[in-house]
Amino acid sequence: MEVLRHDLVIVGGGAAGLRAAIAACELDPRLSVALVSKVYPMRSHTVSAEGGAAGVAREDDSLEMHGFDTVKGSDFLGDQDVIQYFVEEAPKELTRLEHWGCPWSRNEDGSVATRAFGGMTTKRTWYATDKVGFHMLHTLFQHSLRHPQIVRYDEQFVTRLAIENGAARGVVSLDMREGVVRVIQGRAVILATGGAGKCFPFTTNGNIKTGDGMALAYQAGVALKDMEFVQYHPTGLPGTGILITEAARGEGGHLKNKDGERFLVTRDYGVGQKAELGPRDMISRAIIQEIEAGRGLAGPDGEYANLDLTHLGADAIQKRLPMVRELSMLYIGVDPIQAPIPVRPVVHYMMGGVDTDIDGATSIPGLYAAGEVACASLNGANRLGSNSLTECLVFGARAARHAAQYSKGTSDVPEATLRRFGEEERARLDALRGKRGGERISALRREMNAAMEAGCGVYRSEESMAQCVSALAALRGRFADLRVDDKSRVFNTEILAAIELGNMLEVAESVAVSALARRESRGAHTRRDFPVRDDLNFLHHTLCLRQGAGAPRLDKKSVTLGKWIPEERKY
Amino acid sequence: MARDAHPQAMQPHEPGRTRTAPPKMPAQFPFAGNYRSYILFDATGLVYLLAGLVALRVVWALGTGPEAWARVQAQLSHPLYVLFHLVALAAVCFVAVRFFRLFPKAQPPRIGPAKPPPAPVILAGLYGAWIGLTLLLVAILSGGLFG
């Protein structure tokens, strides 16, 4: 059993993971940092982000305004100390990225350009044409190559955290190439593995977003916080779920129903003057309501609304939204210069995640989390577009600094202890490889997807959520009888799919159980039976704690309020 | 079946951690798809080699004396030599056209403060210079100029 030793182990190589690795090296070049990812860093899902990253940049903007927009966008569930820190650091982080080569789009005078985005009172979203995630990820990855202390373990799947005497001591990972299990000691561990959109059938997320880090922390006893808040991005392509960025609306696109009506303007959906630039939860609800009222357009992949960009002109579209045009033509056969793009709400982001404080620290000493996997909580009940990429940078860096500090105070773990973790995992994974059960991975996955779509959609009800909870509990049981045909050692992707399915089932259950318990509507969590926000009883975070094979236990955590007092959320 | 690529193609310097199957060249290589044009392009090197040898032969004869020169001139009107020169002309035109097509995009975006001219201008310049020089050479060699 090979045991490798590093000071810091970072799980996940996306924006948060890479920023954390770089921050650790900047703080102390003597630290040895392991960056463990199940894919090569350029494949991390950060790459697919399109719209932009928010940070105060203009004279007519202020940290105060960005803070308030975020608090209000979160439907007052965001922790205000976290938000305060976030808006202060945002412009600095984006500036750092510019210094590292990120090709931000520019104004004529050479300064960084900003665009309007949903829920933001003024333009503060820095952008790189409409490929911001791609450019940010490649900039971070290429910049990380300057730091030889960052040792990358690519295509290594972390299957378990090594928790000894109540503290995080490292990770156990399956080397996908060689099929062997290794233990990587970390005096501190940072989870940066992203969200879990693949629990749902219709999602913008790529294949790799299976909630692995959330499951790892959950299985180690850390609470998952606010899991019920799943963001439905208003504009995904029907069928594939491919993201059409909010920037399309930021640049002036209009949403229309089957009568060609700009329903966000003509009807009251709570977005007021902001119309198409209202917050995502409200726009998604509006589209679903239009469809339920019979004003949606019918298509082979379900009903949809129209995103009309035709009035923007060929020039503007080709210059500022080239990828939107490419995606639309390639995946749905529509040229946005000529015709409106069919769109419908699609699962995009998890506001909830591993419960952390403002430093990214979890309830287990030595275990940190940052980015989409974490819930600090910056985004509360609903995230504003373009806050997430900045979140990864700000909290990736902060978590790394604190983790690095923490790691100085720890001692080495005896090799025998670490080896034991590895051997236990190896036995478990060997049993999984070539397992002769009766349940097909793809079948269980489809059933989980169907349960989540029915129970945890944009609109939820007691009955639909309860059914979802029991369906998921049953699926977790059936998971024990899984069938894994691939017995091979080298690059066995079926065993990976099996582990990912197990992770998703756990995370999905926490979403459904948390959703059932929250008897109000707030942000992205909307219930037909409790349609109003209830600050008296529910102005708190939901904590979901694993209880072995049984149903999880729920608890509450208070929201850190500050200068912004909860008020009615109207735009 | 596609040809084998170099056994070390795209191999990392550290040996691969598991046994790998050797790299193969793309199936269309060398005589199908766009590779045909590429192989022809590089194969014209043979033509230049032969043309160079012919030129050497002619110059040698020029240096030897008037009978040798007359002999070489007679040989050069043999149909095989004529065919060779026609092939050489075709090769040169093929290479020039293919190279000219590439040339505009090989320009750096800026040379100091100056920007290179747009592609059509560059192409006009290249073809103009080529045809112009050719005509000039024909004029000189046929005795029309400096008669």
Next chain:
Amino acid sequence: MSEVKTRKFVVQRFDPDVDQAPREQSYEVPCQRNWKVLDAINFIKDELDGTLSHRWSCRMAVCGSCGMNVDGVPTLTCKKPVDELPDVVTVEPLSNFPVVRDLVVELEGFMEKLTKVKPFILRAKERAVEEGTHRQSPEELEEFKQFSLCINCMLCYAACPVVANEPEFLGPAAIALGHRYNLDSRDEGAAERNEIFRGEGTVFSCSYANECSEVCPKHVDPAAAINQAKFGAVIDWAKHLVLPRGGK
């Protein structure tokens, strides 16, 4: 017209523990009209043969994972529609790469080449965060932007005949990336990179096949980058000859 058409996919398989050499396996796949090749491969894995290994993630042509040779041509399988395919389709791992397993190729060689060109901003003096961002005009951004669009899908390496024959050649994507930094107005490291371009793995090995640009799914045009890099490397060399210590 039927929405579903069954095609035969002949897929290359290879398990180093079991197979002496790669072999073929055929699958009948009922292809929906709007599928891409990747959807068909996923169907094989999910429904027909769980032992098939392949890489994929974003399915929207931006992560670069799913490159394979389809009917002999390096292709981004999440981008290629199935209705452009014949009734019998061959799917193989990317050409010019050692094969790890089934449709999965060795990527470490590429990662080495990428690192070699120093793909990051090099400056004599780093700018402080307090000083704000560099000024860069939209024209300056346009100069290198095209070459920054590479998603590292490696189709260009799979198509390049020089990569196939010269193991040390840096290759299209790496050179394009290095050139992108050379052109970036914020970078001051062109001299260093040009030395790398003239060294082992030299850009001058490129012999104008242009196949890299033909297969590139993001229109990066690496052939343009390589040939611009040749010019840049020569000018740089000449400058150093004339001004060994001066000049940028």
